[in-house]
Amino acid sequence: MYWLTVTTDPTPRALTHGHLADCLSLARDRGWSPEERKWSFLLDNGTGYGLFDSGELVGTTVVTRYAGQHAVLSMVLVASSHAGQGLGRRLVEHALAEADCPVVSLHATAMGRPLYEKLGFRLVGRAVTHFGVFRDAELSGSTRSALHADLPAVVERDAEAFGADRGVLWKDYFRFTDQVRLGPSGGFAAAWRTVDNLSVGPVVAESVEEAKVLVGDLAAGAEGALRVDAYHPELADWLVERGLERRGGVDLMVLGDLAGDRARLHVPMMQALG
Structure with missing residues (x-):
């Protein structure tokens, strides 16, 4: 034995x-x-x-x-x-x-979800991962690159959508990203370079249409593959139409009650940051 x-x-x-x-x-x-x-x-x-x-x-x-x-x-x-x-x-x-x-959240894989459920987390959404080369990307002309002077407004809009002030993090994230773009209706989107792709997030927008414009403008001129974790089915379907493939997804789970206008948060900053 x-x-x-x-x-x-x-x-x-x-x-x-x-x-x-x-x-x-x-x-x-x-x-x-x-x-x-x-x-x-x-x-x-x-x-x-x-x-x-x-x-x-x-x-x-x-x-x-x-x-x-x-x-x-x-x-x-x-x-x-x-x-x-x-x-x-x-x-x-x-x-x-x-x-x-008072609020703790995470993005759970299928393997991890049973553990989180046992610990009291509940399911509140799902982010579907899309990966691939964005087809026919052209600048819309309706967004612009954010300047450092735009950071306070970005932090404010992010807090309204996410439900918590992430201003301290944004000071570093603004430098960490390849680009932050501001949309025509007050939305914004960012993207950062990983080992093998350009990862989009967050995307905060008043509508799915504005979210599409922001993602498309981030994709314009980007080299290689794009990754987008989309919360909303309409945005997810549009990404597939643009040439990206669905690569599974993760469940958004929470302890406590989420605040903010979550309908405006179309893509998380990254799965690890909410």
């Missing part, structure tokens, strides 16, 4: 940039793209927690807090060698205890 000895430290510890290479290795282990820029940005603007087994990183999560109003959980990963030991639940419970916000 053989006995399995679990040596994992039961208490999650704070992650630093010194753990970045281990986070990327863990992402590869679970089939995630090793997005160094993204991980670095999240650790700069949120708090990462890790579980360790004999010094080896075997589990992660990140909590990003917005002005004490709303926290987003992300990057919940457990090494394949340690699956089935309850480490995911341990990480999420620790993150919830540390979140210290």
Whole structure:
């Protein structure tokens, strides 16, 4: 008879940039793209927690807090060698205890959703991922590139749609993005460069039509593939018409009550940031 000895430290510890290479290795282990820029940005603007087994990183999560109003959980990963030991639940419970916000949200995969439901999260929406080369992209002439002077207005409109002030994050995100565009009716959209695509988000607009214009103008002149996580079916169908393929999706889940005018939030900033 053989006995399995679990040596994992039961208490999650704070992650630093010194753990970045281990986070990327863990992402590869679970089939995630090793997005160094993204991980670095999240650790700069949120708090990462890790579980360790004999010094080896075997589990992660990140909590990003917005002005004490709303926290987003992300990057919940457990090494394949340690699956089935309850480490995911341990990480999420620790993150919830540390979140210290009345509202906590996350984007859940099908694999993760049962755990979050057990912890009291409820389903409130779905973001469908679209990926591919945007067809026939041309500037509409009705949007413009945002300037740094536009940042206060972008932060205000973002808060109205998202339901929490993300101004502190936006100061870094504005620099992190390749481009932010302002729409004709007060909406805006941003895009940032990943390892293999240009990822769009957020898109805040008064209507789906304005959202389409903003996404199309971000796509104009972009090299390579575009990624868009669309909340609204009409926008999702339009993206398919423009040449992007559906690549699955994630469920938006929440503890507490979401605020804001969510009908205006057509695409999240990124799944990890809400």
